[in-house]
Amino acid sequence: SALVDAGIERAVLVVGPEHEDFRRHIDSLDLTRLTIDLAVQVNPLGTADAVLSAEAAVGEECFLMVNGDNYYPRQVLRDLARHRGNALAGFDRAALVAESNIPAERIAAFAIVRARDGALEEIVEKPTAEVVRAAGAHAPVSMNAFRFTPEIFAACRRIAPSPRGELEIVDAVRALPGPVWVLAATGGVLDLSRREDIREVEARLSGTEVSL
Template sequence: MSTPPSTPPSDSSAPSAAPTITTAVVLARGLGTRMRAEGGAALTAEQAAAASSGHKALMPIGGHRLIDFSLSALADAGIRRAVLVVAPEHEEFTRHLADLAPSRLEVLLAVQEEPRGTADAVASAREAVGEVPFVMVNGDNLYPGDGVRRLLQEPGSALLGFERSALLRESNIPADRIAAFALIEQEDGRLERIVEKPDAETLEAAGPDALVSMNCFAFTPEIFEACARIQPSPRGELEIVDAVRELGEMRVIPFAGGVLDLSRREDIDEVERRLAGVEVAL
């Protein structure tokens, strides 16, 4: 897959050895509340229908859907099996995957019965994943291949930490949205804590190159037991961040690069522009 315009350039330091991890879990169950909200963005009829349904991963982008680009990039990185976490009403996903007929990787569906949070979404994939390590990514984000390849080399749990200045420079995400993303605190490459929704004082103290979490993790099967131990957060959801706190240790991999985000209607035009000419190989 060729590199999208205005996305991170190739990193010659990226590992070339065979990946340790070949399974990915893609969280595609979200309610899409922000995407459903009416906005001033000019959309095609197909895009408007996808936005109204909240199925961000199925958003038409050029001649493809967003999930096509994600699966193609994961296959480029070394993934050979992808588990999409979806809602019980997943007929559109089923039809689309049948039309795609991917041969570079196996694509499975795992049903999350209720939208009970990211940790519950991961737990829903347990049977499909089995007892193997995997990477977890958001279905409405497109991650840089060099960063994902680094995660695939990890023998244990790890988190890709994006430098905030690089996200501002190379992503399509506005500064105010990035300012609300969780900050990663680490020492000697080990995760100390994840600070969700940092206030202005915390952001200033962290500095422009503070590491930001974009929900790009490598997990061992231990995460499933961690997901089972946690309680709902104050907003009533089972959060992957709380499950991460249950793990004994997690490495942090700093990365200077951008992420394409498709969480709102106004994101669609810019994501489509940056993906123009990008080849999808499935």
Template structure:
């Protein structure tokens, strides 16, 4: 059973830095301006607190946060947080070269063991993480599109642009990024959507080394996944809270108002 999670928390937050999101507190505006989405104040906590609590609820006992070289704010927050339900370590991504590079940056800290990978600006349901923990090979959590629309704070038109998962007999065949209208219609409302929630064996590190930058100049985790021999697809009916933009803060805060953080 997997006990380690890698949380990609370095992101530049370019969309978060843009104007918008009326009604933010001074602390929230400062977090948005810094681009540190995982450190966004949500009620009495930060987004990362909810993420770590959900990971611990799912059985994760060690979380490796991938951060930038300038990570003093993360270090100070974690020291004040002093979590006891799971151990939190930092891995430094020297340059923002993409999600595959972020995963590769965690190699020395993670060691030769399997791990769950999630985004730092998303909050995933513990039931989904628990399913990934049981994976015996590399696996991708596939969110049913209709359920994702119903249970997330993400508008349907945004979800329509997310990558679709094509699978057969429980194994990944293809990830279709930015599907067009015809592909979406053919896939139907129960099509599986990728929200960048994976389980990986250590073979992912070698796969990350083999890929070339994408057309946008980044090393993408999707390209590394394509290098793997077999990837299981785990269908899941549930939602994800997304904090990519300032306009997302209010909805995330409202949905988390009654959620208890236990670390």
């Protein structure tokens, strides 16, 4: 619903081979503003592989890539959707700590984004405590909210598996031929990656109108 409010008219959900429950749920919805399609990731080989799994469905269109278990501020999604070229949202770390349901110690381990004149210089993954302190309380943090052109698919094919054996979207972003713009983002991100997150996220979204 937040994506639709940001101007997105079609969603492609990347799912595993056993996705019958997803399909049944989507078929039960009364969709008036959004089309939902599924793309199958045959094996869980990483986030860049997940993007490649959606290539046939996306084609030559530009698109947003967001985590399925995160709820992002509508304005951040609007800014990404309206941007031209490849971009990522750089979330203010202090705002994330204050407004998210994610503990501060977990946020401290998230990737820090370094930019110059608005263009990405580096994504520092798993920063040390010293790097976090040096970056400051308002350092931009990546929450895997991207705007991609179709160039990303070739970049995903150019990269090698990471040390943990996965094709990582961060490595694909580094392999893009042109600039990647960092869009300043404020507000919190609600995380649903664990079952114990459900109760608090439900409470925070209890007054949110959903319209698909």
